[in-house]
Amino acid sequence: MEPCTMSYTGEALVTKKCTGRYRTHSQCWLREENEMFKIMYLRLAMTNIRQNKTIYFPYMLANALVIAMYYILKSIRSMMQKAGTVKGSNTDMMLGFCAVVAVFMTFLILVYVNSFVLKQRKKEIGLYGILGLEKRHLIVMMFWEVAVTAGKGLFFGIFSGALLSQLVFLLFLKIIHIPSTLEFTVPLDSVLSTCGTFAVIYFILFCYNSISVWKMNPADMMKGAREGEREPKAKIALAVLGVAALAFGYGLALLANGPYETINVFLPAVLLVIAATYLLFLSGSIAFLKWMKKRERIYYKPGNFITISGMIYRMKQNAAGLATICILSTAVIVAISSSMSMYLGEEDILRIRFPREYKTSYIMDDVTQTPDTLLRSLDKRAHETGVEIVNARGYAQCWLGAVYDDGKLRLSDEVLGKEEDLFLFLALTQDDYNRMMGADLSLEEDETAVFTKGKIQLGDKLKLEDRTWEIKKTVENPETWNEVMYLTDNLVVAVMKDLDIVMEIRDMYNTQYADSTTGYRTVQYEYYFDLKGASDAKNMFFEGLRNHLVEDVPRLLTVDSIDTARTDYYEQYGSIFFIGIFLSILFVTAVCLIIYYKQITEGYDDRERFHIMQKVGMSREEVKKAIRKQILQVFFLPLILAAIHMAVAFPALCRLLRVMNLVNLDLFAVCTVVTVLVFGCVYFVIYSLTSRTYYRLVTR
Incomplete structure (x- = not known):
């Protein structure tokens, strides 16, 4: 066979002698076409990420943040093992446990954000299918999107983690009262562990996206963002079950006598409260709003009419996310208040x-x-x-x-x-x-x-x-x-x-x-x-x-x-305090992302309602006031319920902390109140910052 001298670049036929083994003209042309399509898919993925920056920028930022935190945790553990700083194995064991929890939480965060990104882009992906791209082409395009996101997240995450790990390491040693000098090191085993762990997570995300695209047809994708516009049904049985589960969980926590009984019933009580929280948000809130809708004296007032009607749809779309915010908020309050009180109560x-x-x-x-x-x-x-x-x-x-x-x-x-x-x-x-x-x-x-x-x-x-x-x-x-x-x-x-x-x-x-x-x-x-x-x-x-x-x-x-x-106490309780702070940052990150993407969802949904309400005679200010009232009620409801959960769990937590040597329970009460107030301020700041994106979408 003669060596091929023909190559197609997409614009004209040019001559180029092939190097390597001899090929036919058709083989060489197919190779050039495959290379051209690979470049096209990569460029298409980059264009999609750039055009959807409102969705992808927080996603990439969250990727970099959780990767940096995981790397910092692994590098601290690696540096302490190599330096022999830890006197016993308790601190190393707790850091290892924290790493496992961090991987689990990171996986949940990335899965949630990835699911939201995929849902928001269903219409766009469906349009590609209608224009002629096959499912295998869409999967290749999504592969490059995941690869670009993963590459940027790993680079910036490990880079920022390496810069901050030394400072965090010194702060950790300061907390556990172990002196050390600063030596800048980047543990290779931590880098490899971080890359390997997140490579597995990103591969799972890619598989999830591929399966989602493969199972749907372009018509379903075109209407993916519009699903669920019918008025939700109030499932009374689930609402009653939620109330019963919450009452039973609260009862277990409040009626437990002594540390032994509290230890036995605390986990079942927590699981019941978590289940009840989801049931109440999914069904109980809708049932309550529909009950208010049937009360003419309540419903047929200008402010209540719009608020109740809008919140019924909001609760249907946001119930699971709001319940998750509530659970994560409670976890933050418990983790910070209990670990801080143990750390500060050592001298007692x-x-x-x-x-x-x-x-x-x-x-x-x-x-x-x-x-x-x-x-x-x-x-x-x-x-x-x-x-x-x-x-x-x-x-x-x-x-x-x-x-x-x-x-x-x-x-x-x-x-x-x-x-x-x-x-x-x-x-x-x-x-x-x-x-x-x-x-x-x-x-x-x-x-x-x-x-x-x-x-x-x-x-x-x-x-x-x-x-x-x-x-x-x-x-x-x-x-x-x-x-x-x-x-x-x-x-x-x-x-x-x-x-x-x-x-x-x-x-x-x-x-x-x-x-x-x-x-x-x-x-x-x-x-x-x-x-x-x-x-x-x-x-x-x-x-x-x-x-x-x-x-x-x-x-x-x-x-x-x-x-x-x-x-010994500062090493033990200082490690617990550090882990409490670390996990709380992960929880707050998850809360921030959920709120942000909920605001985007609200913005897209309310844009049409905003204009419709103006067309029926409401002024711009009245519409903004009604929408703001709905958002405040929806997004601050989880914080209120989290504070109630914490108040009910407080006596049981006191008994558990006594088992862990905490004798100054007044200190725990002060730490709890301070944590609730500080977290409330942080929650409000998160809401205020993310609401700007919402108002830009609504008024655009």
Whole structure:
């Protein structure tokens, strides 16, 4: 065969010698035609994106934003792993979990926006089909549109993420109180992970678009944007089901007693409220508006007539989006308020756990085991490191769970039961109490002195199972601490004559619950103290303290300091706070996109109504006022319902946060109010900015 010298460029026949293998004229011409069509599809895709900039610009901006956020999260995790900054695996595990949630949320955001873009362009794509483009041509064109969008999103997302990741990394280390120097790095594994993850997401979007185009014919596409113009039907059964689901979900959250029951019912309550929110927006709102429409005194007024009629159609088109806005808004408020309150409430927890800067404890097996061995070992360590132990306080305690019933305390192995029924019972010796409080108690074996807090009336006797002690005196709070006291406000501290009685109470519990899975109760000796000396000497004292004490003190439990605990707390709760902020930004991004595209939908729909209402005699200002009233009511309804959801969930969230050590619930209340107000302002700003696009479309 002769080498082909003919080539068709689309304008004229020119001569060009083929390189490579020999071809026939027809083969070469087909190759040139395919290349020409590839360029044409790419140019057509670029033209479509440019002409639909009102739709595509926020889409690309959202792509870049979510890609940048995902890259930042992956790069922070990668840099912390390589630098060995994280002391344990909790922070790394939480960042990994956050990455999974971020991928899921990002996928939902992009699927929603892609679906909206496809719906808005159905008429345009149908026109291409009528003009002669086959479905395979449309799919190729959409491939290039997705490819261009993905390419720009990945480039700008990773580029901006790389610039911001170092700053966010330093802020994260600042939040968790870990010092670090700034070293500009772009982790290659984070780049590859981001590209791979979003390549899969974009491929799924392309498949969805291809299937949507393949299943529809051009006539359906031409009327795609006009579907659903009939007046919606009020599905009373679904509306009633929504009200019932909401009432049941609220009831579970409000009527749960104690942390244990709250943990069990909280997730079902959340799922019920989510389902109820969608049902109420989809059916309940339409049923309520139609009920108002049947009331002549309400409906036949100029303002109400237009508002109610318009909102019926708006709720049909926007119900799912508005319900999603409501759920996401609630998620933002819960995430920010709870994580912020835990982060800011760490010092309250530390002040309760550590009445002094340092703490040690061990298990006392019998009455012959005195704290003298511990005290001698501590003094020896202090002498070796050049520090002095000051402000020391120590006591032996045995804590138990109890239930107050009919004037008597019954031992209980349930530490997460009903909060109003659960009591924390602590037994101390009078010698320890006198030494700590500067008191002069003198008790007999059948006498006790008590401190109570919460809903309890002991009278003149303390009854614990079959044992009874005369209450000789009510004493001051000795401010003892243990790891479950934040679960309840009900506390009984009983000061006994000696350690024999305290251990008798311990044996009473262990005998009764020998087969229980809650464990074995012990008498623990807690010793708190401060150090006087140079900082380096204090650090040297504490660094080797456990190894020193374990040689002398049998059954050693705790060797801790407030600084060590503070570092651990800030790492744990700081990570939770960072993740709460990160996820909230994703949620707000989703809310912003939904509102923006809803405004565009409203703008296209109201443009004709705007002119029709003017033709029937309404002034331009009256029309704008009526439309503005509808939009305000529609778009701020999710925010109001989100605030109601949060108010109902607040008591249950308080109980859950107590399980996570938050003892300052007033702080949580303040954080919740501030978060609701700030988010309301952000929501209003988002609405104001997106409404400009709406008014441009309506008045154009």
